[in-house]
């Protein structure tokens with residue numbers, strides 16, 4: 001990785017170099033993040049049955065693990081998780097996602113939080129500008 005970077009660094013200016021490192025850095029932290037997530041939720045990963053929260057039926061895991069791509073601050077990461085589907089309620093669930101605190105929506109919590117933080121800061125700076133006017 002460092003060697004590969006050394007080759008790419010040559011002849012690059014400030015902006016280009018910064019962008020290169022941002023991109024490469026993201027792929028490293030993304031990989032570490034993915035590994036970190038793999039070590040969590042071991043029990044949920046092995047689960048073969050789950051009681052449906054809605055109707056109390058015992059659901060059996062779908063034979064294959066389902067992979068899901070999740071956007072994060074460290075780029076897109078892939079998660080393989082067991083998936084349970086309640087036919088009468090037409091509702092799927094994944095206890096592993098709950099264990100890892102992955103939001104069911106496309107944007108996971110860390111990005112949602114960033115957006116909220118951004119908005120808060122923006123409003124704050126607007127307020128400061130208003131007070132200084």
Ligand SMILES: [Zn+2]
Pocket residue numbers: 052053054055056057086087088089
């Ligand atoms: Zn159910």
